[in-house]
Amino acid sequence: MNDQPRRRPAKPHRRPKKDPVRFLAFEALRAVDERDAYANLVLPPLLKKARAKGDFDGRDAALATELVYGTLRRQGTYDAIVAACIDRPLREVDPPVLDVLNMGVHQLLGTRIPTHAAVSASVELARVVLGEGRAKFVNAVLRKVSAHDLDGWVEKVAPPYEEDAEDHLAVVHSHPRWVVSALWDALGGGRAGIEDLLEADNERPEVTLVARPGRSTTEELVKALGDENALPGRWSLYAVRMAEGGEPGALTAVQEGRAGVQDEGSQLVAAALAAVPVEGRDTRWLDGCAGPGGKAALLAALAAERGATLLAAEKQPHRARLVERALAGNPGPYQVITADGTRPPWLPGTFDRILVDVPCSGLGALRRRPEARWRRRAEDLEAFSPLQRALLREALKAVRVGGVVGYATCSPHLAETRVVVEDVLKGRGGEPVEAEWVDARPLMPGVPALGDGPDVQLWPHLHGTDAMYLALLRRTG
Numbered sequence: 001m002n003d004q005p006r007r008r009p010a011k012p013h014r015r016p017k018k019d020p021v022r023f024l025a026f027e028a029l030r031a032v033d034e035r036d037a038y039a040n041l042v043l044p045p046l047l048k049k050a051r052a053k054g055d056f057d058g059r060d061a062a063l064a065t066e067l068v069y070g071t072l073r074r075q076g077t078y079d080a081i082v083a084a085c086i087d088r089p090l091r092e093v094d095p096p097v098l099d100v101l102n103m104g105v106h107q108l109l110g111t112r113i114p115t116h117a118a119v120s121a122s123v124e125l126a127r128v129v130l131g132e133g134r135a136k137f138v139n140a141v142l143r144k145v146s147a148h149d150l151d152g153w154v155e156k157v158a159p160p161y162e163e164d165a166e167d168h169l170a171v172v173h174s175h176p177r178w179v180v181s182a183l184w185d186a187l188g189g190g191r192a193g194i195e196d197l198l199e200a201d202n203e204r205p206e207v208t209l210v211a212r213p214g215r216s217t218t219e220e221l222v223k224a225l226g227d228e229n230a231l232p233g234r235w236s237l238y239a240v241r242m243a244e245g246g247e248p249g250a251l252t253a254v255q256e257g258r259a260g261v262q263d264e265g266s267q268l269v270a271a272a273l274a275a276v277p278v279e280g281r282d283t284r285w286l287d288g289c290a291g292p293g294g295k296a297a298l299l300a301a302l303a304a305e306r307g308a309t310l311l312a313a314e315k316q317p318h319r320a321r322l323v324e325r326a327l328a329g330n331p332g333p334y335q336v337i338t339a340d341g342t343r344p345p346w347l348p349g350t351f352d353r354i355l356v357d358v359p360c361s362g363l364g365a366l367r368r369r370p371e372a373r374w375r376r377r378a379e380d381l382e383a384f385s386p387l388q389r390a391l392l393r394e395a396l397k398a399v400r401v402g403g404v405v406g407y408a409t410c411s412p413h414l415a416e417t418r419v420v421v422e423d424v425l426k427g428r429g430g431e432p433v434e435a436e437w438v439d440a441r442p443l444m445p446g447v448p449a450l451g452d453g454p455d456v457q458l459w460p461h462l463h464g465t466d467a468m469y470l471a472l473l474r475r476t477g
Contacts, residue, residue, distance in 0.1 A: 020055040022125045025067035029099040032371050039068050070106045072370040073202045076174035078102040080157040085144040097134055100126050104142045109150040173198035178378040186412040200460035205367040207242040210267050212301040215258035224251050234464055235447045236267040257329050262294045265458045265465030270295045272443035273355050273406035274302040281352055287312045288341040288356040288395055291319025293326025304332020313339040342390040349400045356395045357408040358388045364410040364467030381415050392424045396433040399475050407471045412457055417469040434477030440470050
């Protein structure tokens with residue numbers, strides 16, 4: 001008789017089940033990290049491919065989008081929470097593992113997905129993309145995270161506001177400390193304002209359309225969207241907001257280039273430059289940093305209504321091609337060239353109106369590109385500084401006496417906005433330019449909270465736009 005204990009039969013090996021929604025979200029997060037890609041460029045083709053394969057419906061696409069953008073927006077907060085749940089420095093966690101963890105934390109603390117589903121789905125994803133050993137690590141960490149809600153964790157991992165205000169805000173609102181400091185300096189005021197701004201940066205922005213004058217109307221866009229999915233623009237005469245998101249590329253007017261997707265802040269900047277009174281000739285307009293073409297398309301349409309010609313210049317050839325696509329079909333005369341605005345091919349005093357929307361840190365568009373907050377460094381501004389000044393200086397030379405230059409940037413950082421303009425006007429780093437400020441505020445009628453002027457800074461929390469800056473300068477000599 002055999003007294004040996006009977007062995008239990010081994011459990012059959014189970015292949016991990018691939019969840020197409022979470023796998024796609026993981027792919028997008030890896031592209032952002034490994035290739036310095038932007039989520040708004042990576043995600044749409046991945047979603048299109050998934051739909052074509054029949055893997056996705058509208059709800060799946062919405063969940064994948066939320067997982068990607070929510071994880072990126074809250075990365076700083078989630079990093080702090082994960083760090084509190086592991087026994088090693090966060091930098092020693094491999095980036096793919098951290099992506100799975102942070103996406104799991106977002107499901108636990110930032111969505112309504114039930115706890116058991118968030119943990120099990122994340123562990124299953126880990127089995128697929130990381131292997132069984134790391135999946136156990138993911139499971140252990142996420143079970144610790146599930147012990148508290150987001151407010152409970154923030155109370156644990158964020159330093160008290162009274163001890164370190166900037167670090168507290170950085171952890172609570174998921175922004176690098178240097179960005180918090182820069183935004184606070186630009187905004188001024190106390191705690192309430194900066195918290196409102198940081199919260200607005202973490203909200204999903206609306207999709208806003210622009211009806212290009214003479215080519216489309218807001219009425220056409222509203223009719224195409226349907227009354228239930230269309231909201232009027234807050235400030236721009238050409239804007240329509242999409243209430244329920246949706247796919248703007250499905251609209252005929254967008255497909256034909258008669259309308260486009262464009263934040264209201266960008267629309268206001270272009271419209272304000274076009275509205276400045278100028279005496280005498282008003283037939284030659286220039287967009288000196290035209291890529292990817294949104295403002296150029298609106299300026300070209302406005303110029304065409306007055307019989308003016310727009311020259312759109314862009315240094316990068318691939319971006320110049322995007323400008324050509326944006327302007328295709330414009331009823332008035334225009335030209336797109338590949339040219340460097342710091343070494344312009346045009347003669348001084350050529351133009352009546354010039355827009356230079358200069359390269360910048362992009363801190364004004366963190367709602368749309370949340371990964372930019374983690375990618376940028378404070379020292380990056382030093383690289384932009386000479387270029388911004390050179391572009392403005394050359395633009396002031398290129399405009400005729402009495403003509404107007406609009407200096408715009410999608411950043412509220414003082415080092416990229418008013419400081420640049422003041423340095424150029426005073427001749428710091430170059431010859432002084434004879435020009436005077438034009439008050440931009442009356443050229444944005446109905447828009448509140450525009451400050452003391454003469455320049456304008458828009459804000460996500462005050463205006464529902466990107467944080468666009470505009471200074472208008474008239475050449476006087």
